[in-house]
Amino acid sequence: MSNCQSCPSNGNCSRQNNNQQNTCGVVNNPKNRVKHIIGIMSGKGGVGKSTVTAILAVELKRRGFKVGIMDADITGPSIPRLFGINNQRATGDGTYIYPVKTSEGIDVMSMNLLMPQETQPVLWRGPMIGGAVQQFWTDVVWGELDFLLVDMPPGTGDVALTVMQSIPVTGLVMVSTPQSMVSMIVAKAVNMADKMGIKVLGVVENMTYITCPDCGKRIDIYGKNASQEAANKVGVKLLGELPMDKDLMELSDEGRVEKFEAFREEFKNISDSILGSINV
Template sequence: MASCESCPSKDKCGDKDRDNCMIENNPINDVKHIIGVMSGKGGVGKSTVSVLLAHDLMKKGYKVGILDADITGPSIPRLLGLQDKRATILETGIIPVFADNGLKVMSLNFLVDEENTPVIWRGPIIAGTVKQFWTDVLWEELDYLIVDLPPGTGDVALTVMQVMPLTGVVMVSVPQDMVSMIVAKAINMAKKMNVDVLGVIENMSYIQCPDCDTQIKMFDGDIKTFLDTAHIPLLGELPMTKSIINVASQGINHSDEAMTLFEPITNKIIKELE
């Protein structure tokens, strides 16, 4: 059932909103902020951004969890080097997997025998699984729960926005006009669902010249004009660097430069929530 007291949106909604509220909470859990990480399309680095954000928040002393809501393409376990771990199922709920730094993680890959096992499910079953990852997992006390959403505006994104008390969403894009158009769809979806858009992170924004520090733009696109029109802040621009690319193959522990590049973005998100 919905619980206003444990809902981060409790002071933002009116009586009519509460009457139609579909949000469900586990009384064991106390999660202060839930941030969805979205993208209009795949391949823009959404999961990498989710991992960098979670680790930087942990580094700052917050209690953090990641919910991998990309059921058909879960990549969070591998990004964190946890692909061989399994979640524990108890009568009271599901115990998430813990990373070495204490980060709590839940993904469908923690419930299957092999990570290459395909998920051949229809939309309602996938959406129901994501809902259970919120209501049945023992997240307990968290300052931040990062929800890595699948690309697009389908069943999972709709379920998360309806069932989970999102504090806001962060959009991930790349500097191409076509992608900006698709991201606009995701932004408009969030607005229609009364979910705050905290800002956009532009990934693969440029390449830094190692000799002269010149920023070389690889794609044509004017994301600043697009964001000004949509009244959405640009949280930051991430370059194409080996440190960020290697998060996928070597994990976050080998990405000190990536963490340094990402820290200003984390600071803006924290400030936005304050």
């Protein structure tokens, strides 16, 4: 049973609205002081959720915050590769597990940091995967963090539910592309968050345009104002829109996402919006 009094998220818990604050069900690790937990969620896979998580973490870190990333995408973890720490392994002392630090000092925990080889699949059914996510919260020594970003698995399935039920998430950031089919699926995720009493901080529309390498002209892949229209459709704030960027793809593949600078302005605005919404 959780101890809400000692929980750093007390008062910010997803259950605060329905008088169930004492039924969180997860023992809080006394070694952890995590101020804000932001879940990064997407309706469907491959829209750039892990990429946005990584760049947001870098931006917050550079602002002087202590930042961690929990890679809750247990069966498809990609955070270690983005930061080039995929050949490192998390350590443990029999009671607790210790995250791996990126070169800029972001603490990361991911299933791939616990597997003997990153190519080994996790052949578990839902409840075991949910159990792993809970352990990432209870057994990992995050220490003092201003922000823990949770890279959620895509969709509104079992594990997303476990994250929302067992981790005191401060708010959710949706990542999407402005297609109507995708918006419909994002709406499901937004409705899920709503039902769980978790605030949706807004949506980042990714891969929305390209910049012509010759003339610098912006080409809106999904049409003009598509991002704002998609955000309106699901009834959430548009935090920002990101172009397709070849360098980002390359640096991500090389495990050097921390060296990617081109979206600094966009992520400065996205972070300002998030910090404003949670009164930081």
